[in-house]
Amino acid sequence: MTTVENEKPRYKYIGSDRKRVEDPRLLVGRGGYIADLKFPGLLHAAILRSPVPHATIRSIDATEALKLPGVVAVVTGEDCKAHMNPCMNFGPSSIPQFPLAVDKVRYVGEAVAAVIAESRYIAEDAVELLEVEFEDLPAVTNPVAAMEPGAALLHDGHGSNIGYERTFEFGDVAGAISGADLVVEDTLHWGRSAGMPMETSGAVARPGLNGVLEIYCNSLNFSYFSFLIAGALKLPSNRLTMNPVPAGGSFGSKFTAHKVPTLAGFLALRTGRPVSYVEDRLDHLMNSDHHASDRYYDAKMGFTSEGIITGLDVDVVDDYGAYMQFGVGTHGNAFSQIVGPYGFRNVKYHLRAVLTNKCQQGAYRGFGSEVHNWVLERLIDKAAVELGLKPEEIRRRNFITNDQFPYKIPGGNVYDSGNYPAVLDKALGMIDLEHWRSEQKRLREEEGRYIGIGLATTQERSVFSATEFWALNDNPDFPLTSSPESATVTIDPAGQFQLLLHCQSMWGNSPETVGTTVLAEEFGIEPETVNVRYADTARALPGTGPGGSRYTVMLAGAVRGASRKLQRKLIDIAAHSLEVAAEDLELVDARVQVKGAPEKSLSLPELASTAYFFALNMPPGMESGLEESYTYDHPYTTLPSADRSDLGVFYPIMGHACHIAVMEVDPDTGTTKFLDYVAVHDAGTMVNPKSLGGHVTGGAAQGLGSTLYEELAYDDEGQFKSSTFMDYLVPTANEVPPFRIGHVETPSPFTEYGIKGGGEGGRMVTPSVVSAAIDDALREYGMRVRELPVKPATIVATVQAAIAESSK
Amino acid sequence: MKPPKFMYCDPDTVEDAIALKSRYGHDSLVLAGGQSLMPMLNMRLANPDVLIDINGISDLKRITRTGEVLEIGAGVRQSELETDAAVADAVPLLGKVVPYIGHIENRHRGTVGGSLAHADAAAELPCAAITLDATVVVQGPSGRREIAARDFFEGFMTNACAPDELVVAVRFPVASAASGSAFVEVARREGDFALAAAAAVAEVGTDGRFTALSIGVAGIAATPVRATVVEEALVGQAATAENIAAAAKRIADRVTAGDDLHATGTYRKHLAATVVKRAVVAAVADAQNRSNGS
Structure with a gap:
């Protein structure tokens, strides 16, 4: 079972294991998810998805579908073209996308038409009656072939299948490689996987009063961009209200998942009635906004004879699929930690983001940084073997040292703080490696x-x-520079707390536990007594939402900011009531008391009562009520240089982790099993070790999935091979080992309480550690994991080839 | 993922179920535990006009031992085979095979007859049935007939039942006290269909030579297959690990399953030999343990 070893907490609430305040309602089935939402007259949409990877849509005949009793409307890309703008898009504007394919389809599973009916059953019956005439175009499935002249183009308006190409070089890589004592090279492929929440993406939209369209959805981040959805729907931004609905898991899959609510909104506008569109598992697997990285690497790394890294040269082709909705943000993530925890200064990164007839990419826990990390660690492990160094030793020799923080890495990002040897030592201390090596x-x-x-x-x-x-x-x-987060704290007339969050942040993580823990720390109340709510976009203050492991840090900043304003007001009211100078008062355990004379004090209910009902007892001119809001923006960011030789500080709150796995591999079946697994993370000051441990466990489980099991596969003709959970293998409790978890706390100097984000690290390291353990087990057969997921057939083929070779 | 429209019938007796089968034939499907059929309906891979739900037929839910035959009703839930003392006593192999069928939740719903009728070549019960020389009892308008398991599985997800017949039971010969049995399966994850699996029942004489051996293999062809080439190579030979390993390699020729998302054909050939070898070795050890009274 998971064991958590944590340091002594320095706060009363922050840093203690606490049960999540979100859990009681979830555990009794009262989560209130999108599929639970019902409105009178609600219609249901089902989608016809393209059976072909690349084709012109000649015609769509809905005659028979519309005859089916209960069918209300059929909506196609022609309607989108006539009545919508393209969807919001952070990629090139020459690669537009609509929620239903316009003119042609570009991957198997792309939405072609929506049927809206009285029930989902009828809608699905009618989908089968739609007749679509496709004129096939050549399928582009190999990203390297896609770049060749003469390859069929996915987007004529873009003029090429290369969505983005650029080389970044920081330092002198040619010199670092040519001057190295040892150069290791490898060709690596990280295959496609994706977050698989139990609940898929969904939205319910209804035309409301005053021409306002209401969209209820489980997508995240929309308080940041609802005006862009309004733009796609050709609505004034104040005529769209987006309402947060708790998400049953995301892992990235609901991050900025804009097409589902945009489509539901469009269908409600076309029919004038409330419409629900909830992806089913088939929809989600083949058309989720968020298939993740699918990258082919040629990478090399130089070393001195002592194992010191001299430089890294990466050439990466990323098989992006048919659209580029988030641009190349997943590579920005790689740049944020491009040297890992290591001190080398020379890096070259040649990136080609290639368009193919596959589903588009989006977010998945790690957002592309986990892929780069796997490449780094693969190369370092290869060098360690060649240099005869233990894996812990080669890493220790290359660590950025504690006296170097804040540390500016090649490319410009800054690591705020860290203690990498301490994390390594803690991990080594939790497992007896000498025992395992002799075993x-x-x-x-x-x-x-x-x-x-x-x-x-x-x-x-x-x-x-x-x-x-x-x-x-x-x-x-x-070129925006704001990524704020807001919180509103209200103390009601009876002294009870309401916390209002200004974005959809409930996605299986613990925003309410974090927010209420900070309030508890600030006011001395019990976290469980706080009621938490979420603002809709008509009310919401600036908010960006969760993603990139930002929410805990940003929410803590926002809640603390609002709390400070409220504390000041409470003290001012108390000072007036008690006739004591404000500076002689302090807030302790939910009371404002005189310093040194705690018997002279007022409780929060007494002060709240005054604030709401006894204006004559308040300081003259003070506003009635007890509500304060605070918007906390990014604590430390800088602009990139004009020539991009420096990308600026954009991801500086830097955690660190070390995992050690002991695995057994069966060379005759290719199956693996864990004998032990230790995971040590440093996420700065911990808010709640229990929920952080949950993040580590869940992330590591997903990393294991991407490493051994999960694969969103397309064949050479572009057919999708992973459309059910019989094909796409998510590891279960049977496959995931009990991770033994440890924590190190190196506070950030830039955030409130020194908290760092910790939501993704598990998935960022498991692929590296499992790859290394498999290699180590079968080293005598020359095993080297070069492609994920690594399947039993690959392991057995390697072993058998080595046996055949040695018997020659 | 909503099923298409169908008519739902839930007969109380086998006779009523057969009357419905006779009436609707190929346009009907039988719903037993639903562990395969319900997903197929929801994904619209199956599109029956009529669904005949046999879960209410209590006559199909009996386990009876008559002399040297254990008869298991088609409606018996798979999980019962894991816990039923009569089953453990009569046919020990079943208790070793059943835990590999899906997960416990699937086995609480999934039925013995459903799994046999579904005839998935990678499934465990069909593999056990051919290994144990079971007979499948089917009933139609003109009465019952028995089909040897090795004739029952005709091809990829096809069985020897006529459209108006219903699988009502399966009969297993009671295992000899001298025999040992074992089941070895390799799947991508626990509970997945086998990439390859082997069941073995072995008897070894006092001279250490095989006196009887039957081996069934799942996941390597369109139907579960008996590894007769391996059986023939080993019966009469010393039950040594070397002999078993050498003979097990002969199964590779029977592997016709090619490349798919989870495995390659080449891998399956190696794996088939591996699981056959391991199952036979374990069955021999089990036989020795049983004869030692342990």
Whole structure:
């Protein structure tokens, strides 16, 4: 079972294991998810998805579908073209996208038409009656072939299948490589996977009063961009209200998931009635906004004979799929921690983002940084073997040292703080590697069993700045620099707390636990007594929403800011009532008391009562009521340089982790099992070790999925092979080992309480550590994991090839 | 993922169910535990006019031992085979096979007859049935007939039932006291369909030679297959690990399953030999343990 070893807390509430305040309602089935939402006269939409990867839509005949009793309307890309603007898009404007395909389809599963009916059953019956004439175009499925002249174009208006190409070089990479004592090279492929929440994306839209369209959805971040959805729907921004509905998991899949609410909104506008569109599992697997990175690497790294890294040269082709809705943000993530925790200064990164007839990419826990980290760690492990160094030793020799923080990395991002040797030492202290190394030898010799040890580290960037969205582009359309988060704290007339969050942040993480814990710390109340609500966009203050492991840090900043304003008011009221100078008062355990004379005090209910009902007892001119809001913006960001030789500070709140896995590999079946697994993370000051441990466990489980099981596969003809959970294998409790978790706390100097984000680190390191353990177990057969997921067939093929070779 | 429209019938007796099958034939499907059929309906891979739900037929839910035959009703839930003492006593292999069927939740719903009728070549019960020389009892308008398991599985998800017949039971010969049994399966994840699996029942004489051996293999062809080539190579030979390993390699020729998302054909050939070898070795060890009274 998971064990958590944490340091002594320095706060009363922050840093203690607490049960999540979100859990009681979820555990009794009262989560209130999107599929639970019912309105009178609600209609249901089902989508016809393209069965072909690339084709012109010649015609769509809805005659028979419309005859089916209960069918209300059929909406197609022609309607989108006539009545909508393209969807919001952070990629090139020459690659527009609508929620239903316009003129042609570009991947298997792309939405072609929506049927709106009295029930989802009828809608699905009618989808089968739609007749679409496709004229096939050549399928572009290989990203390298896609770049060749003469390849069929996905987007004629873009003129090329290369969505983005650029080389970034920081330092002198040619010199670093040519001067190295050892250069290791590898060709690596990180395959496509995606977050698989139990609840898919969904939205309910209804025409409301005053010409306002209401959209209820489980997408995140929309208080940041609802005006863009309004723009796509050709509505004035104040005529769209988006209402947050708790999300049953996201892991990135609901991050900025704009097409589902945009489509639901469009269908409600076309029919004038409330419409629900909730993805089913087939919709989600083949058309989720968020298939994740699918990258092919040629990478090399130089080392001195002592194992010191001299430089890194990366050539990456990313198989982006048919659209580029988030631009190349997943590579911005790689730049945020491009050297990992290591001190080398020379990096070259040649990126080609290629358009193919596959689903578009989006967000998945790690957002692309986990892929780069896997490449880094693969190369370092290869060098360690060649240099005869233990994996912990080569890493230790390259760590950025504690006296170097804040540390500006090649490319411009800054690491705020860190103590990498402490994390490594803690991990090594939790597992007896010498025992396992002798056991490895003994089991091999005495029992013919193969066990391997993997050790890997990762940086865990957190708290993105908005500059990341555009810093890789020379001429961004909208070079924004704000990524704020807001909170409103209200003490009601009886002294009870309401906390209003200004974005949809409930996605299976713990925003309410974080917010109420901070309030508890600030006021001395119990977290469970606070009621938490979410603002709709008509009310919401600036908010960006969760993503990039930012929310805990940003929410803590916002709640603390609002709390400070409220504390000042409480003290001023108390000072007036008690006839004591404000500076002689303090707020302790939900009372305002005289310093040194705590018997002279007023409770929060007494002060609240005054604030609401006894204006004559308040300081003259003070406003009635007890409500304060605060908008906290990014604590530390800078602009990129004009020539992009420096990308600026955009992801500086830097966590770190080290995992060690002991695995057994069966060379005759290719199956693997864990014998032990240790995960140590440093996420700065911990708010709640229990929920942070949950993040580590869940992230590591998903990393394991991407490493051994999960694959969104297309065949050479562009057919999608992973459309059910019989094909797309999510690891279950049977496959996920009990991770033994430890924590180190190196506070950030830039955030409130020193908190760092910790939502993604698990997935950022498991792929590296599992790859390393498999290699180590089968080293005598030359095993080297070069492609994820690594399947049993690949392992057995490697072993059999080595046996055949040695018997020649 | 909503099923298309169908008519739903829930007969109380086998006779009523057969009357419905006779009437609707190919346009009907039988709903037992629903662990395969319900997803197929929801994904519209199955589109029956009539769904005949046999869950209410209590006659199909009996386990009876008559002499040297254990008869298991088609409606018996798979999980019962894991816990039923009569089953453990009569046919020990079943208790070793059943835990590999899906997850416990699936086995609480999934039925013995449903799994046999579904005839998935990678499924565990069809593999056990051919290994144990079971007979499948089917009933139609003209009465009952018995079909040997090795004739029952005709091809990819096809069985020897006529459109108006219903699988009502399966009969297993009671295992010899001298035999040992084992089941070995490799799947991508626990509970997934087998990439390859092997069941083995072995008897070894006092001279250490195989006196009887039957081996069934799942996941390698359009139907579960008996590894007769391996059986023939080993019966009469010493039950040594070396002999077993050498003979097990012969199964590779019977592997016709090619490349798919989860495995390659080449891998399956190696894996088939591996699971056959391991199942036979384990069955031999089990036989020795049983004869030692442990």
